[in-house]
Amino acid sequence: MAFPEPQLHRSSSRGFALGTEPQLRHRASRSDTGLVASTESLLATEEGLRLFQEGQLPDTDQEWYRLVPKEAQVVLDKNEVKRQSVLFEVFKSEKDYVTDLELVQEVFIDGLLNANPPVIDPEHLRPFISEVFGNIEAISSHHHRMLAALFSRQREQHPLVQSVTDVVLDTSLLFRSDYETYIKSYPLAEARHRSELKKNSKYGEWLQQCYQDPQIRKRDLVTFISRPVTRLPRLSLVLEAILKLTDSEHPDKESLPLLISILSDFVKSTQPGIAVAEAKVKFWNLCESLAYVKGEIVDMDLYNESRSLVYSGTLARRMRSDMGHTWVDLHVALLDNYLLLTKEEQRNGVTKYRIMSRPIPLEYLRLGSFDDPSDNRRERLEDAGILDRVRPTYKPLYPFKIYHASSKATRSYTLYAPSEGMRKKWNYALADAITVRKVHQESNMWLAPHDVRTGFYQYLKHGQPPDDSIHIMGRITAAAPMSSYGRSFVIIGSATGIYTAQRGKSDLTKILSITSPTSIYTLPDFNKVIIHHNHEIISYSLDMFARLSLGNSSRSSLESTYEKVSGNEGNVLFCKPGVTGKRTMLLYAAKSFLQVTIYALEVILPNEVQTRRRHEGSLSFRSFGDPFAVPRDAYDVTLLTKTIGICTEKGIVVADPTNLTSGTFSLVPDFAGAHENTVLNSLKSKCEAAKPLGMVRCDASELLVIYDDLGCYITRHGAPTRSCSYIRWEAKATSCAHVGIYLLLFSSEFVEIRHIQSGRLVQVLEGEDIRLLHSGLLPGEKVTLIALRDGTSDVPGPKDKIVELVETQELNRSPSTSSSSTFTPRSEHAASDIWDMWE
Incomplete structure (x- = not known):
């Protein structure tokens, strides 16, 4: 790494350098000659050494030969004279270095702390000093001690110093950790200084005043803070020069190589840390220069401490235009979690990187061919002559292909590298980053898949009759968790019937012959299993399901608990239980010849059911309010705190289930005034082209409306928030679920897990034929079950397996402080009024 080279000025005495002005030279007279001779005699005494150590000698006199009598120089061997001169350089350079470290403290650090008015906001001043100057005070204390020991050695042995190796070695063993901390953070310190200089004019003006100080000698702050970085390599070079001039019988001939080796190894060991810090600075500069597409919320978690820039460079892409195909140079940045395709632009003298295509998460990035033959790009030579400008010039480019896993047709890219070697570097960098990201995701899952039972579910082969003796169940269409008699079960609906299985075991028990529910x-509190099958809704006793699973009851006993929930209203399109207010409700939509009607049923507690049956003969469900008609394209319902949201092709209709016939319902999002607001109108067009899937609550004042392609935030009254911005999903979702602080989006190949409040993508699960079977709809229920194709078994033919997505905890946290507990629960007051009114 190239650091700013410190100016090779020798620090002189503050009293001499600052208290006097340089005198104009004149021709030497006899009196002058006598004065020079007198000065030389003075320097060759102990007084000259004292003046040197106290910094009171001019630069021209700070040399070994100036402080030694000529008679001594004549007697000594020429090689020893050179060695003593180099040894003197150790004393002189150390004195200069300590002086510069003192100036950093006195002029810059103390100057910032005592500035009036403040140069930097007092709230951020201490962090700024810590980031820019690091632990330079600790390094300074080490070198103050070393300089004192060196000066003591010099006073004892001057003019013939035997060795300084032991002094330097003792100190180097102590300052190693402090230097390592400082050197590795130096690129960040310089970047912080330059960032403040760019945005804070007061800071720049204050620095210019500091540079006027004669002690600074017109050096800038970067030169001073880089001094610890360059000091040890320079010291090592001086010691190597001493070693070359040292006699073979001198003790330094054995000890100096050890010291030089220690310093060299230490300097080399800091290089990886410096490279990491440089990459971090480069990454920060990129982050600050990104220009996003207006209206879209893109949270790539850029300022997470673990983020890094893996690789970057310029690649070409052939783009379609009105004139055919044109070449465009892109700045491609490979982060540890995303791939960015940007175009460099200059805006008012500032470099910006405009995002040309939506960032691709590495979880979705796939690599195509990297061995296609080269292509030629026609270029014009601006500096060439007239004939050369007309004559076409071609440059070979080397293509490679990448694509988005969920959008292979629309998000496939062919990029061109300037050379074959660069194409190979990109291939390695991309493949390595994808692998590292995959390993990191598998080791740090927010929601981890766990098999609910051992084994798999074999599909029924074509023409093969069902056989209860083997586990041929067909495609799984529904599932629900069940607990009874102290045991946990899973109810599984498939193409051949409804089965139960104990968690963690392979045994299956066929309960009903109802196919493909x-x-x-x-509903554990109500002892009910509800089944939507063949356009009707039926229910059974949950306990009887469990007893039959354990072999403790007969199928006739289960059939005695049968109830038909939906009447003769028409074909049931969908149903969903949940809690609205203080009631547990079952909502379903029935399609008749002319319309689709929503019905609300209240579930009755078991003790109340027995009472009502003896006296009134009623069932376990009673009508709650009157039904009301909804658009014929309704296909799902979301139960909210006090209202319900009915998903239709035109949006989500919000109504009060306690009074469905009141006619007071709203369509959300509310796009009123969109014709007068360009941004709102743009969001409206995107939402109208998408399919609503439901809503989840972010906090007491905001909700997230979920579509198959995107999501947008609204207020509790339905108005879009966050400047009408939206989040675009990476894969087109077919269903969604809400687990703690996370939103789960399901497509056939991916489960996309996002943070609800920010929309940030935190995890991606990949599979084949993924289906959401069950998500927690009741208070306190957190079980999320999904089915997917099982590709791990050696048994031929298609197979399904059921997994539960379990929220994980950090290893260094107790269960009480898990990520789920950090989600602020809604209070009873907030729950009672958040859905009171929709205007």
Whole structure:
């Protein structure tokens, strides 16, 4: 790494250098000659050494031969004279270095602390000093001690100093850790200084005043803070020169190589840390220069401490235009979590990187061919002559292909490297970054998949009759967790019937011959299993399901608990249980010849069911309010705190289930005034082209409306927030679920896990034929079950498996401080009024 070279000025006495002005030279007279001779005699005494150590000698006199009598120089061997001169350089350079470290403290650090008015906001002043100057005070204390020991040695042995190796070695063993900390953070310190200089004019003006100080000798702050970085390599060079001039019988001939080796190894060991810090600075500069697409929320978690810039460079891309195809140079940045395709632009003298295509998460990045033949790019030579400008010039470029895993057709890119070697570097960098990201994600899952039972579910082969003796179940269509008699079960609906399995075991028990149920729900507090099948809703006793699974009851006993929940209203399109207010409700939509109607049923507690049956003969569900008609394209419902959201092709209709016939419902998001607001109108067009999937609550004042392609934030009254911005998903979702502080988006190949509040992508799970079977709909229920194709078994033919997505905890946290507990729960007051009114 190239650091600013410190100016090779020798620090002189503050009293001499600052208290007197340099005198004009004149021709030497006899009196002058006598004065020079008198000065030389004075320097060759102990007084001259004292003046040197106290910094009171001019630069021209700070040499060994100036402080030694000529008679002594004549007697000594020429090689020894050279050695003593180099040894003197150790004393002189150390004195200069300590003086510069003192100036850093006195002029810059103390100057910032005592500046009036303040140069930097007092709240950020201490952190700024810590970032820019680091632990330079600790390094200064080490060198003050070493300089004192060197001066003591010099006073004892001057003019023939035997060795300084022991003094330097003793100190180097002590300052190693402090230097390592300082050197590795130096690029960050310089970047912080330059950043402040760019944005704070007061800081720049204050520095110019500091540079006027004669002690600074017109050196800038970067020169001073880089002194610890360059000091040890320079010291090592001086010691190597001493070694070359040292006699073979001198003790330094054995000890100096050890000291030089220690210093050299230490300097080499800091280089990786410096490279990391330089990459971090380069990464920060890129982050500050990114220009995003307006209206889209893109949270790449850039300022996480673990973020880094893996590789970057200029690549060409052939773009379509009205004139055919044109070449565009892109600045491509490979981060440890995203790949960015940007175009460098100059805006008012500032470099910006405009994002040309949506950033690609490494979880979705796939590599294509990297061995296609080269292509030629026509270029014009601006500096050439007239004929050369007309004559075409071609430059070979080497293509490679990458694409987005969930959008292979629309997000495929062919990029061109300037050379074959550069193409190979990109291949290695991309493949390595994808692998590292995958390993990191697998080791740090927010939601981890766990098999709910051992084994798999074999599909029924074509023409093969069902056989209960083997586990041929067909495609899984529904599932729900169930607990009874102290045991945990999973109810599984498939193409051949409804089964139960104990968690962690391979045994399956067929309970009902109902094939391919649309959905299954369990209501433990009400002892109910609800099944949506063949356009109707039925229910059974949950306990009887468990007893039959354990072999403690008969199928006839289970059938005796059968209830038909939906009447003759028409074909049931969908149903969903949940809690609204203080009631547990079951909502379902029935399609008749002319319309689709929403029905709300209240679930009755078991003790109340027995009472009502003896006296009134009613079932476990009673109508709650009157049904009301909804658009015929309704396909799902979301139960909110006091209201319900019905998903339709035109948006989400919010209504009060306690009074469905009141006619007071709202369509959200509310795009009123979109024709007068360009940004709102743009969001409206995007939402109208997407399919609503539901809503989740972010906090007491904001919600996230979920579509298959995107999501947008709204207020509790339905108005878009966050300047009408939106989040675009990486894969087109078919369903969604809410788990703690996370939003889960399901597509056939991916489960996209995002932070609800920020929209940040935190994890991606990949599979084949992924289906959401169950997500927690009741208070306190956190079980999320999904089905996917099982590719791990050696058994031929398609197979399914069911996994539960379990929220993980940090290893250094107790369960009480897990990530789920950091989600602020809604209070009873907030829960009671958040959905009171929709205007």
